[in-house]
Amino acid sequence: MAKDRGIQALVESVREELADIARQAEAQASWSLTLPVAVIDARKPPTRVYATAIGTIGSVLRISRTVDHPLIQQLFVLHEEIGPEQAIEALLNGADGEEFAELWEEYREEAKGELVWGANDAAAFVTKSKACHQDHELALVALVPGHLYSCGVPIRSLTA
Structure with missing residues (x-):
């Protein structure tokens, strides 16, 4: 593999x-x-x-507060399937777009410069x-x- x-x-x-x-x-x-x-x-x-x-x-x-959330996990799956930009766009425009937007912002802040x-x-x-x-x-x-x-x-x- x-x-x-x-x-x-x-x-x-x-x-x-x-x-x-x-x-x-x-x-x-x-x-x-x-x-x-x-x-x-x-x-x-x-x-x-x-x-x-x-x-x-x-x-x-550092343990993330957001990475285990189902919407962020869905992002990781979509990232592999359709690419990063398209995955984010699909989730932002989906039924849970507002919740995803908040989670995505928090995840990005958490991950800034740290593992x-x-x-x-x-x-x-x-x-x-x-x-x-x-x-x-x-x-x-x-x-x-x-x-x-x-x-x-x-x-x-x-x-x-």
């Missing part, structure tokens, strides 16, 4: 930075909120890598980090233009 190849290439491009975080995660005998995880921000150059503990990931990726994600994404990532630790993987979040991906990367592939 192209998405997987793209994430693999992104991970490989920051392998050195991830290796240090992976070693720290590997050294932790059991999962806890202090488990090191990584955030890769590749939305614009230069790509940045952030190391944080799963329990303090909110200091790197944001929804509470659902954050909770799912905590669960994923537990599974990753058991599987000897580094849990990471990758932000690319228009998308947020979470995955696990085998620690051996980063530290070998």
